Amino acid sequence: MTTVLATNLIAHVLFGVVGTIVYYMVWRDGLKKQPNIRWLQGLSLTGTISYVLAWISGGYYYLTHYGSTVKPIIKAGAYPWAHSVIMEAKEHVFFFLPILAILVMLLWWLLPNEMQQEPKLKQAAAGLSGIISLVGMAMIFSGIVISGAVR
Amino acid sequence: MEKKLRLVSSVISSSVLAVVFVTVITISGETYAPLKNWLASTFTHHWLGKSVLTAGVFVIVTIILTIIPYRETSTSFSLGRRIQRLNLVTVVATAALVGFFIYHYYFV
Numbered sequence: 341m342t343t344v345l346a347t348n349l350i351a352h353v354l355f356g357v358v359g360t361i362v363y364y365m366v367w368r369d370g371l372k373k374q375p376n377i378r379w380l381q382g383l384s385l386t387g388t389i390s391y392v393l394a395w396i397s398g399g400y401y402y403l404t405h406y407g408s409t410v411k412p413i414i415k416a417g418a419y420p421w422a423h424s425v426i427m428e429a430k431e432h433v434f435f436f437l438p439i440l441a442i443l444v445m446l447l448w449w450l451l452p453n454e455m456q457q458e459p460k461l462k463q464a465a466a467g468l469s470g471i472i473s474l475v476g477m478a479m480i481f482s483g484i485v486i487s488g489a490v491r
Numbered sequence: 492m493e494k495k496l497r498l499v500s501s502v503i504s505s506s507v508l509a510v511v512f513v514t515v516i517t518i519s520g521e522t523y524a525p526l527k528n529w530l531a532s533t534f535t536h537h538w539l540g541k542s543v544l545t546a547g548v549f550v551i552v553t554i555i556l557t558i559i560p561y562r563e564t565s566t567s568f569s570l571g572r573r574i575q576r577l578n579l580v581t582v583v584a585t586a587a588l589v590g591f592f593i594y595h596y597y598f599v
Binding site for chain 2: 471
């Protein structure tokens with residue numbers, strides 16, 4: 341693997357982990373009775389940018405290296421399901437994360453007063469942040485399994 | 492305020508459509524080879540095709556719903572209910588994709 345690809349893969353992992361940690365914080369802090377709006381605006385913006393960058397960096401690695409080099413090794417190895425089930429699900433479910441993150445970010449930036457005053461809206465947005473965070477954790481775990489299957 | 496409500500309302504709708512679109516085009520592509528081949532030949536790779544089309548659905552639907560003239564009737568309560576439905580759609584779509592790839596690997 342070239343240095344550019346290795347850097348790209350590391351960036352993908354870091355952006356994904358940062359996005360997931362940050363959206364866990366948006367979930368947790370968004371449920372508070374008096375949420376700190378500026379804090380949540382900053383977190384949701386950071387998480388959204390992280391997921392978009394994880395999409396671009398992961399996509400570059402997937403298109404230029406994974407399919408031609410890593411995938412054949414996994415499919416010929418002892419754990420072919422790591423690609424056929426885990427990777428296939430990961431590369432498609434991931435699409436949800438940046439899109440849903442943009443929505444949560446817009447809620448905190450455009451409707452801060454409504455987010456504080458309307459419990460239904462706040463709970464639904466927190467639920468969505470929780471889903472983003474849990475799917476992100478599943479992505480991280482999937483990445484670990486896929487990496488392990490190559491060895 | 493109405494403009495902000497309308498934009499958020501549009502993004503909720505486009506998010507639902509994008510989540511459903513990803514699920515449908517993924518499962519359809521795996522079960523109907525010409526669709527996956529078309530994505531690969533048009534966009535150089537099927538995954539890139541799904542990326543571009545998903546982003547396109549999300550952005551274009553948001554723009555259309557935001558600029559078409561209609562009276563916005565959303566309230567913060569109704570937005571909350573719609574986001575709850577989006578949450579349910581996302582959970583079902585995620586389960587459908589994972590379930591499909593398990594089924595496809597072990598039973599097809």
